[in-house]
Amino acid sequence: MTRTRNPELTRMALLEAAERVLQKQGAALSLDAVAREAGVSKGGLLHHYPSREALLSALALALVDRFRERVAAAHAREVAAHGEKPGAWLRAYIEVSFTPEAGEEALCVALAPLAGHPDLIAGLREAQAFVVSGAEDDGLPAGRAHAIRLACDGFWLGPLTGMPDLSPGARALLREELLTWTRM
Structure with a gap:
């Protein structure tokens, strides 16, 4: 690192x-390995x-920020293509949920053991409040x-x-059903 x-x-570097180390080593990540990967001292x-x-808390929050940015970009594309209609935000949420970025799943698997840390969970809950408000403000019935x-x-x-994970065919059917629910 320069x-x-x-x-x-x-901090971004x-x-x-840390992402690269997590993808290679999983939750066993050490600060020494991250420092080596970044080219800095411990x-x-x-x-x-x-x-x-x-470090892991900051990484988890950065993942939430990236997810929020991806949803916002998908929402902007949806609005540009079809206008600001009810369900536009949820269609964007579905798109992003069904198309993870490369390495994103591996990072989430590696961060999963942190679920037992109350401070991290509180921070993540606050950072992800946008998903509840986004769904509620999307113009569809709240329950749907x-x-x-x-x-x-x-x-x-x-x-x-x-x-158990869904087969690719079942994933596609679920995605299409959820999209249908946004257009009712």
């Missing part, structure tokens, strides 16, 4: 290094993230909107919690 006096760029890493939990969102969340989180 030296920079911009702490935000340094450290999170990118002390340099600890200056920005004083503990493993702080929440059913769609929760189905997407269950689809995505199920395999991370040991639930």
Whole structure:
């Protein structure tokens, strides 16, 4: 990593290094491995993230931010193509939920063991409040909107919690059914 006096760029580079290490090593990630991957000293890493939990928490929040940005971009595409109609936000949510970015699933699997950390869960709950408000403000009946969102969340989180995954055909059928619910 090239030296920079911009702490935000340094933190971003450290999170990118942590992602790469998580994808290779899973939840067994060590700060030494992240520092090596980033090309900084462990002390340099600890200056920005004083503990493993702080680093993983920042990484989890960065994933939420990326997801929010992807939903916003998909929503903008939906509105540009079809106008601001009820269900547009949820169609974007479905699109993003059914098309994870490369490596995203591996990162979530690696971060899953952190679910037992109450401070991290509280921060994630707050960061993800946009999914509830987005569904509720989308112009569909609230019960339907929440059913769609929760189905997407269950689809995505199920395999991370040991639930059997759907076949590609069943995934496609679920996606199409959820999209149909947004157009009723």
